[in-house]
Amino acid sequence: MTHGKFYNEVCASTNQCDFGLVCSGSRCACSSNEYYDQSSKTCLLNNNLIASVSTDSLIATNFIFVKLNSSVQVTVTYNVSWTSRLNPTDRGYNMTSSRDVYAAPLTAATDYTFIITTILPADNYYQTKAYQNSYNMATRRLYDNTCSTTSLCDERLECVNGKCGCQSHSFYNTATQTCQNSLSHGQTCSPSVPRMCQTHLTCRLDRYNSYRCLCSTIAHFYLGTCLLDSNLIVYDSSDSVVEPKFMYLKMNNSAQVSVMYNVSWISVLNASVGGYNTSSSRDVYLSPLTPATDYNITIASTLPSDSYYFVKFIRNTILKATKSSYGYQCTMTILCEKGLDCVNGLCGCLSDFYYNEPSKSCQKKLHYGYDCNATKECQDSLSCTGGRCKCLTGQYYHTNNRSCYSFKLYGMQCDATIQDMCKNPDFVCTSDAHGLSRCLCLFNTFYDGFTCSHNLVSEMEVSINQVNLTFHKAFGLRSFNLSWSATGNSHDYGSQFINGNLISIQKLTPGQQYIFTVATSLTSESEYENNKMLQSRFSLVTYPASPGKLWVERSQLNKSPYILKFNQSQGVVNSYQVTIKTVNLMHEVIIRRVTNPEVITFDLYPNTQYIYEIIAYNMLGNQSAATTGNFMITA
The missing domain is CATH 2.60.40.10 (Immunoglobulins)
Structure with a gap:
């Protein structure tokens, strides 16, 4: 396929030119409603030169930064003019080859008509081409101007109640004519400026008569926010401990700040009877109190003063009654102290219970065999014996009847399922020769008439x-x-x-x-x-036999050590005891315990007469008759 002549080449007729070109003035060119685009090497419609305004255009109160949309790919010039629709003298003009056009100065809250002319300059073959488009745009509105939407206001403002104002977290500074962030807690403020303080704060006088951003008069400041003073109101908790002579109040509130609780109480019947206590804790001890008495209790939550606020007192009064002690009059059990019942109009214990003084409560009476301190602690048929609930001496406990009865004696009929029915430990309930259960002796024992x-x-x-x-x-x-x-x-x-x-x-x-x-x-x-x-x-x-006499012939009596040998006892001897002493008791008595009938000693004196005694002992320590005699130490 062959091409015709290209753009700007010499021609005699249109047939000689490439597709899309016409022969005009002896050269291949575009038609009158087109222009030649160098980048695409094609003829484009003149309508492509028309520019439109982009939605990304920046609109302010005193200027508009117009962003143009255009599909033109050749170099053009944009001639932008604007005129106020209400004031023809409020107008301006700007020419640029850029598609971003700065229109200023403009008047706030004003509608303008913009005329955008796209100019394609002349060249060697074409005359200058110009195409126009018009748009209406309005500048944004200033503070306090009327509005219907925030988009009509300055970008720093928002439409509030039909007027352009500052955003919710800011206020309008008339001196600088700008919006500033709302002031935080404690900053100086003016009550005439709306939203000068943060939303949770109020511009009011502090304790030193200066206007500051503070919490309202019914709130207090805590960790950057304002909490209602009602959170400090104290209520009585169901966990409070109420006794006849004291109360231990456990108070409830939702306070998050540190407060002091001043608690006072007055007897309803006697205003002169009362008391006072102060605590930083929510647990307050009230004492001394009178049993079975109504009290008006006033609890003041005290919030101390600081750099901005005066001291605050948030009070609440509750009516509370002390419990009735053991023996006090009552109409219902709830009026008695914990652990007691209202019995016959008095706070006391039910029949199967006893009053425990240390715990101030009713305790279940103890069954047979339980540890006890007094008979009143045991069931009615029992007594406290040796620290345990037992039957009286000579009685047994019938587990079925839960009562005590006299022991059954020898030969009496009994019930083998009842423990210790027979006199213990003498008899046991067992079958007799006729198959009846009787109190008889155990196997390998016999009845001797008593036991x-x-x-x-x-x-x-x-x-x-x-x-x-x-x-x-x-x-x-x-x-x-x-x-x-x-x-x-x-x-x-x-x-x-x-x-x-x-x-x-x-x-x-x-x-x-x-x-x-x-x-x-x-x-x-x-x-x-x-x-x-x-x-x-x-x-x-058996008892040991008496030992024999001193065996002089086998003894050594003439030199030290002296050896005394005796004839041993007949039978079995566990030990012997030998006692040696002088006739006149001038020397120390010698006592020896030996297993054999022999004594070796250095403690005898020469030429001295001695008396001896020897006794035999069996394994139980039983002694024999004593054997006595005398001997002489010769050297």
Whole structure:
């Protein structure tokens, strides 16, 4: 495809020119309603030269910064003129090649007609072209001018109640004719200037008669804001403690500042009876008070003065009554102190409770077996014995009836589910020979006419080598089997059958421990008891035999150390005690405890006559008859 001649080339006819061009004046050119755009190398309509006003234009009270919209891509000149629609002499003019046009000076709150002429300069082929467009624009309005929307006012103002004014956080400074930020707390102000103080503040006189931005007269300042004084009003809390002789008020309010609480109280019946207390805490102690008395209590929340404010007193009066103590008259339980009930018109305790003096309250009476300090603390059928609620001596506690009864004695019918019904520890509730529950003796014990005993031997006499035993003559006991054995000596033992209740065991080893076992059968001759075998074990130690005399031949009496040897006792000896003293008691008495019949000492004197005594002891400390004598130290 071949191109025609380009723009500005010589031509004889339009057919010789490229598409979109015409042959005019022997050269290829644009038509009369077009112009040639160098950047796109095309002919564009002249209408593209018309400029419009952008919405981004900046409008002020005394100028407008016009931003033009245009699609033209060639260099043009913009001729901008403006004329007041009310005052033709208020006009101006500006020419620029920029699309940003500064129109000034202008009159505030005035409508202007703007004529924007776009001029395309002449060149070698075209004459100058000019295209116009007109717009109406108004400058913004000044402070106190009427308005319908904020967009009509100075950008620093807003439309408030139909007039241009300062924004909500500012006020209009007439001296500088500008808006300034509203003043903060404590700053000097003028009450005639609207919104000079921040929205939560009021321009009023301070305590020194100067106008300042302060909280209103019914509010106080705290951490940058004003709080209502009503927040300081104190109310009584349900957590308050009320007693007969004092109150511990726990006060409620929503105060966030530090205040002092002045609390006064006056008896309703006697105005001369009252008191006063001051506290920075919301917990206030009122004392002394009279039980069962109404009081008018006035609580003044005191806010101290400072650099701007006078002292404030916010008062509230409440009516409150003290509780009735134990024994005071009442009409309902709520009037009694905590823990008491209104019983028969008096503050006291219900029948199943007792009054606890230390706690000033009614306590549940204690059941059987509980720790106690006094009988009144126990249930009615019990007494405080040994620090516990128990039945009286000779009684048992019936858990079902919750009452005390006399112990059941031997042979009486009983209930095995009731603890300690039988006299304890003698009897136990068990089945008798006929299957009935009765108070009987435990297994391996028998009834001796007074109590239950497990010891079949009632009396015992012990000597050096003999033991005399007496057996119980209880009902049903007829004969006994007796056996014994020496501890540590398997050869020393014996046994014997006794048909009666007396026996004498002889030829026992002196000082020896013996284990005795007695066995018998309790016959069913009793009305209640079943046949049962009885057995009891006991130990005894025979008395030691007397030691022998001093064995002079084997003793060393003629030189120190002196060695005294005695003949040992027959049988078993745990220890010996040897006592040595002079005939005239001129020298110290010597006492030695030894396990063998021998004494070694350096404490004897030559050529001196001595007396000795030697006693044997068994393992229980029983002593033998003493053996005495004398000897002579020869050297």
